[in-house]
Amino acid sequence: MKFAVLGAAAALPAAVAYNLPRQGPASSASSVPAAASGSSSTAAGVPGYPAGVSVASSFSALPSVSWSLPSTNPTALPLSDIVPGTITTQPQIGATTTFPAGTAPTDIPNAPPMPNWALLSPANYPPLDKPPPTDSPEVQQWIQDVQNSGIQIPNLEPTQPGGCPANPQFATDQSRCWWTCGGCVRDTDITTCPDKFTWGLTYDDGPALYTPNLLEYLDQNNLKSTMFVVGSRVISYPALLQEEYMAGHQICVHTWSHPSLTTLTNEEIIAEFGWSKKVIKDVLGVTPLYWRPPYGDIDDRVRAIGQAMGMEPVIWTRLSPLATFDTNDYNIAGGTVSVTQVLQNWQDIMGNVSSINTGFIVLEHDLFAQTVDLATGYILPAALAFQPKLDIKPVVECLNKPMQDAYLETNDNSTNPLPTGSNISPTFTSGAPGSAQASGNTTGGASTPQKTGGASSAASPLLAVGTAAAALLVACSVLL
Ligand SMILES: [Zn+2]
Numbered sequence: 001m002k003f004a005v006l007g008a009a010a011a012l013p014a015a016v017a018y019n020l021p022r023q024g025p026a027s028s029a030s031s032v033p034a035a036a037s038g039s040s041s042t043a044a045g046v047p048g049y050p051a052g053v054s055v056a057s058s059f060s061a062l063p064s065v066s067w068s069l070p071s072t073n074p075t076a077l078p079l080s081d082i083v084p085g086t087i088t089t090q091p092q093i094g095a096t097t098t099f100p101a102g103t104a105p106t107d108i109p110n111a112p113p114m115p116n117w118a119l120l121s122p123a124n125y126p127p128l129d130k131p132p133p134t135d136s137p138e139v140q141q142w143i144q145d146v147q148n149s150g151i152q153i154p155n156l157e158p159t160q161p162g163g164c165p166a167n168p169q170f171a172t173d174q175s176r177c178w179w180t181c182g183g184c185v186r187d188t189d190i191t192t193c194p195d196k197f198t199w200g201l202t203y204d205d206g207p208a209l210y211t212p213n214l215l216e217y218l219d220q221n222n223l224k225s226t227m228f229v230v231g232s233r234v235i236s237y238p239a240l241l242q243e244e245y246m247a248g249h250q251i252c253v254h255t256w257s258h259p260s261l262t263t264l265t266n267e268e269i270i271a272e273f274g275w276s277k278k279v280i281k282d283v284l285g286v287t288p289l290y291w292r293p294p295y296g297d298i299d300d301r302v303r304a305i306g307q308a309m310g311m312e313p314v315i316w317t318r319l320s321p322l323a324t325f326d327t328n329d330y331n332i333a334g335g336t337v338s339v340t341q342v343l344q345n346w347q348d349i350m351g352n353v354s355s356i357n358t359g360f361i362v363l364e365h366d367l368f369a370q371t372v373d374l375a376t377g378y379i380l381p382a383a384l385a386f387q388p389k390l391d392i393k394p395v396v397e398c399l400n401k402p403m404q405d406a407y408l409e410t411n412d413n414s415t416n417p418l419p420t421g422s423n424i425s426p427t428f429t430s431g432a433p434g435s436a437q438a439s440g441n442t443t444g445g446a447s448t449p450q451k452t453g454g455a456s457s458a459a460s461p462l463l464a465v466g467t468a469a470a471a472l473l474v475a476c477s478v479l480l
Helices: 136-148 213-221 231-236 238-246 265-282 299-309 339-353 369-385 421-429
Strands: 053-059 061-068 199-200 200-203 226-229 250-253 318-320 389-392 463-465 472-474
Touching: 053 339, 053 463, 136 265, 136 463, 200 463, 213 238, 213 369, 231 265, 238 250, 238 265, 250 265, 265 299, 339 421
Parallel strands: 199 389, 200 226, 226 250
Antiparallel strands: 053 061, 463 472
8 A cells, every 4th residue: 555645844934833832742754764855746646536637837946846737716815815914815705604592503403403603602611712610610511520420531641732742751652542643543532534535625713804704605516524623712703613514514612712632731632622512502503522622732631531521533534644635724824835835735635545444534724815725726626526426425324424423413323322431441451553653843843754653743823813803813723
């Protein structure tokens, strides 16, 4: 089985960090050995990939790559316009539909009526984009709930910011099963879809300014996705979250302030999960049963807390240290990865899709104009033209479960029992298929080639979007 190498970040300059709120884990599996960096490849020879128009693009100060896509959106923003910084060439689409209070989706049996989003008061929630305090009555209650859950939380010391290099002992501690350092997974981690050529479509870090553009394209093409939403973004865009939910997309937790969870205390992790679950419930009337760790930063302690709070973790497909299904799309805005490199990464993913016996899950974002423009203009059109035809669906449905199983209030407990102390604890005794190895690089530093068990590139940005539509307060952690 041959896996294409993803990414060419090793040749890139040090990451650009905008107003870095905190350091995340080093995550640099997209880095590749120098020999591979900057290499070009075309669609030729990629299984399932018909020959398309090959375009070579040179990006100032970034490696030149060539890519080929079988189909693009005729109305796509030209690649030359998808550049770092704030994009103004692509008009934003406003929220197209608002729903009166009491509306419920008709395609989810027993879905409760949605609350009135206009009554949502930010004053009732923690400050945006900051780890919530742990001494509030709400968090204290959630801490008690975790203690009462019957789930044993492993007594693991939080990691230091800086990822694997900053935590050499933890990085090699296989009993910790830290995905960031070696890709270790447990049975409870969802990293693929079981059926070959099935894509569990996901977008992270929204809802945001350009999310409606993505929703419009998905709707036009009858595609449903999974949205891992940041709690702070839900406060900023509650109507948009309702629109996503009513359109049939799966809504999942992606924390309140997008931290590296392994660096937090148990109580801080509970606060991140608790407030995210609460704001989603307050806007939609349902509570997600699935979550995704920011930066893919999960270990057994974080896993256990997530399960004690009734949620299953979804990461993304990782075949090897150098073949992780991460488009790296979030790094375009910061200028550390070119648009053509992201398309190359995606094409490599598509090449690997034919080589594996399962479906797959890819890391993409709806946070930036650039990531949405690439998704709607290039990645999704090409995916729709892929042969054999891909079955593209939300993660819960790629697991062959109905959408109603995505939420606590609508889940059918007879066919999809929720996690309990008795039925999930044994999963932690299973073996870890990945081996933890010290690797990675320091946050924001120059990339280090990953040759042995590299951390998967798991960085994703955090964007603070104010309620004023035009005001972008970027708090973006760009990690390589
Ligand atoms: Zn994220």
